[in-house]
Amino acid sequence: MPAHQAKFPLPIFVVFLLFHIVTIGVIAAKSPFPTDLDEYDHISYIFHVDGDPRLMPDYDAMRLIDLDDPSVFIDRTNPTNHPPYYYLLLSTLVDPASTTLASAVKRLRLANMVLSGAAVALILIAGFRLVEQPEARFVFAVVVALCPKFGVMGGMINNDNLGLLGGAIAFTGLVGIAKGRLTIGTACLIGGGFVVASAAKLTAGLLIGFLVVYAHLPLAKRLFRLSRDIRAYVAVLLALLAVGMAPYIANVVVYGTPHYVGEGMFPEHDLLVDPITYLNWFVYAMFQSWATFETDLFNAAALVTVLGLTIWGVSRAGPWAPAGRRAPGAVTATASLAALCCVLVINIVFVYAAHRATGTLQGINFRFYLPIWPGVVLGAAMAVATMAQPAARIATAFAVLALMLYSQTVPLVRAMGSG
Numbered sequence: 001m002p003a004h005q006a007k008f009p010l011p012i013f014v015v016f017l018l019f020h021i022v023t024i025g026v027i028a029a030k031s032p033f034p035t036d037l038d039e040y041d042h043i044s045y046i047f048h049v050d051g052d053p054r055l056m057p058d059y060d061a062m063r064l065i066d067l068d069d070p071s072v073f074i075d076r077t078n079p080t081n082h083p084p085y086y087y088l089l090l091s092t093l094v095d096p097a098s099t100t101l102a103s104a105v106k107r108l109r110l111a112n113m114v115l116s117g118a119a120v121a122l123i124l125i126a127g128f129r130l131v132e133q134p135e136a137r138f139v140f141a142v143v144v145a146l147c148p149k150f151g152v153m154g155g156m157i158n159n160d161n162l163g164l165l166g167g168a169i170a171f172t173g174l175v176g177i178a179k180g181r182l183t184i185g186t187a188c189l190i191g192g193g194f195v196v197a198s199a200a201k202l203t204a205g206l207l208i209g210f211l212v213v214y215a216h217l218p219l220a221k222r223l224f225r226l227s228r229d230i231r232a233y234v235a236v237l238l239a240l241l242a243v244g245m246a247p248y249i250a251n252v253v254v255y256g257t258p259h260y261v262g263e264g265m266f267p268e269h270d271l272l273v274d275p276i277t278y279l280n281w282f283v284y285a286m287f288q289s290w291a292t293f294e295t296d297l298f299n300a301a302a303l304v305t306v307l308g309l310t311i312w313g314v315s316r317a318g319p320w321a322p323a324g325r326r327a328p329g330a331v332t333a334t335a336s337l338a339a340l341c342c343v344l345v346i347n348i349v350f351v352y353a354a355h356r357a358t359g360t361l362q363g364i365n366f367r368f369y370l371p372i373w374p375g376v377v378l379g380a381a382m383a384v385a386t387m388a389q390p391a392a393r394i395a396t397a398f399a400v401l402a403l404m405l406y407s408q409t410v411p412l413v414r415a416m417g418s419g
Contacts, residue, residue, distance in 0.1 A: 012138065012141050013124050016146075017120060019145050020120045020150065021113070021117050023151040023155070024112075024116055024117070024150075024154030024155040026155070028109040028113055028156070029155075031155060031156065033105045037152070037365075037367070038158060039157045039158065041064070042157045042158055042159065043104065044062070044063070044064040045080050045082075045087045046090050046108065047071075048062050048063070049088050050094065055084060056250055056254060057084050059081050059260050060077075062077070062080070063078055064078050067101060070099075070100075070104065071096040071097050081259070081261065082202075083199055085247075086162045086199065086200055090108055090111055094107060108157045109155060109156065112153075112156060113154055113155060115161040115162055116153065116154030116155075116164065116165075117154070119164045119165040119168040120144060120150060120168075122171075122172050123168045123172075123374045124144060124145070126168075126172040126175040127144065127381070128140070129175050129179065130175055130178055130179075130329040130378065131378070131382070133385040133393075135384050135385075135393035135396070135397045136381040136393070138397050138401075139309075139381050139396070140378065140381035143377045143380055143381075143404060144373070144374065144377055146401075146408040147370075147408070148292040148408045148412075149366055150373075151292060151408055151412070152292055152367070153367055158367075159200045159201055160201070160367045162196060163196075163200035163370060165196055166193045166204055166371055167197055167204065167208055167370065167373070167374060168193070168374060169189055169196055170189065170193025170208045170212065170371075171332070172189050172193070173186050173190035173192075174211070174215050174332045174335075177190075177219070177331075178328055178331065178332055182222070182229065183233065184233060186233070187233045187234075187236040188236060188240070190212055190240075191212075191240025192240060193208055194209060194240060194241055195244040197244070197371050198244035198245065198248070199244070201368075203368045204368075205244060205245075205248070206339075206343050207339050207340070207343050208371055209241070210338065210339035210342050211335050211339040211372060211375065212237075212241070214335035215332055217335075259350075271359055272355070272356065281361055282348060282351075282364055285361075286365075286366055287299070289364070289365040289366040290407070291411045292409075294411045295411075298403065298406050298407065299406070299411070301403055302403035302407040303407075305399070306376070307376070309379070309396075310333070310337060310377075310379035310380045312383045313378075313379040313380055313383030313384075313385075314333050314334045314337055314379045316382070316383065316386045317329075317330030317333060317379075317382050329382060330382070333379035333382055334379075335375065336372050336375020337379060339375075340376060343372075344369075347368070384396050
């Protein structure tokens with residue numbers, strides 16, 4: 001391995017991490033509260049658990065706060081149905097009786113900036129350990145740090161930031177596996193990432209859960225040998241997986257379903273659509289929600305390019321080949337793509353069932369899938385690394401940079417200018 005490839009690229013890391021931090025700082029400072037990405041619901045949940053700090057919330061009892069007086073709840077149901085841990089953590093930063101709404105928003109957005117910044121830093125560090133080819137490493141940094149929804153969510157009050165941190169921790173552990181380290185520390189990272197993601201929301205837990213399962217399939221023979229070290233690894237991993245599933249098992253016991261759906265989550269409408277029309281809307285909504293605030297042809301091109309590179313990279317990585325013949329990270333990238341596909345199918349079935357019951361077409365957003373993005377980006381970087389011609393690698397890297405920079409900054413500048 002050439003020496004220049006083995007070194008950690010500190011300048012690239014600093015530049016892209018700072019770009020992310022500046023972006024989320026601008027969004028946190030300039031976005032009027034509440035934004036239309038559920039900030040009102042989330043801050044109301046935080047104020048609710050401040051006064052009623054249960055590990056098993058009474059979702060039916062939760063109401064939205066009065067924006068003129070956050071110590072008062074109005075007679076309007078809070079549709080948020082996530083586990084309480086994110087909200088319990090952030091409730092330590094506010095006191096509804098003495099904290100003004102403006103002060104609470106500032107503190108809570110800053111806390112989310114910390115979660116998001118830590119997640120992106122972890123993803124970059126872990127990814128750089130696997131991706132050593134310079135142009136591929138550059139593409140990895142670009143697509144992570146300039147992911148539009150990373151920037152948007154990092155400056156807002158939203159539990160997707162905790163889900164992203166969980167995905168980052170699990171991704172770091174899976175990089176350890178790719179490096180051949182099946183240790184207790186690796187198990188703590190992978191299982192701990194699942195716990196954090198599951199503590200944020202069910203979709204994040206499903207994404208990381210499927211990722212963990214699929215990433216361990218090539219290790220099945222080694223795991224079943226149950227040597228002394230493997231027994232410790234498996235025991236720690238299974239224990240943490242059980243902890244992560246606990247909130248949803250509790251929901252099954254109390255509510256009869258792992259994902260509680262209460263009044264107000266799916267407002268009723270009158271128009272029902274057929275499955276094909278619904279799928280067209282689903283795809284449209286995913287692309288629409290990819291960009292910072294609004295989408296257009298170039299935004300869509302950025303997402304299509306990244307996903308296309310990921311599919312190509314996975315197809316050429318040989319994830320099921322013997323360990324010595326597959327590309328580093330091939331299993332993680334393949335497992336990430338497989339997990340994404342599984343959860344997309346689950347979400348399509350669930351939301352279409354809700355649509356058939358209520359007529360709603362709400363509930364689909366690219367940000368739900370942020371925890372799996374590091375592995376998807378890894379596949380795109382691997383595609384660049386497999387290109388034999390330096391000119392092709394450089395051209396691809398600059399094309400990705402241009403598309404991602406446009407997708408992340410142009411809609412943001414437009415929105416800030418119009419605001």
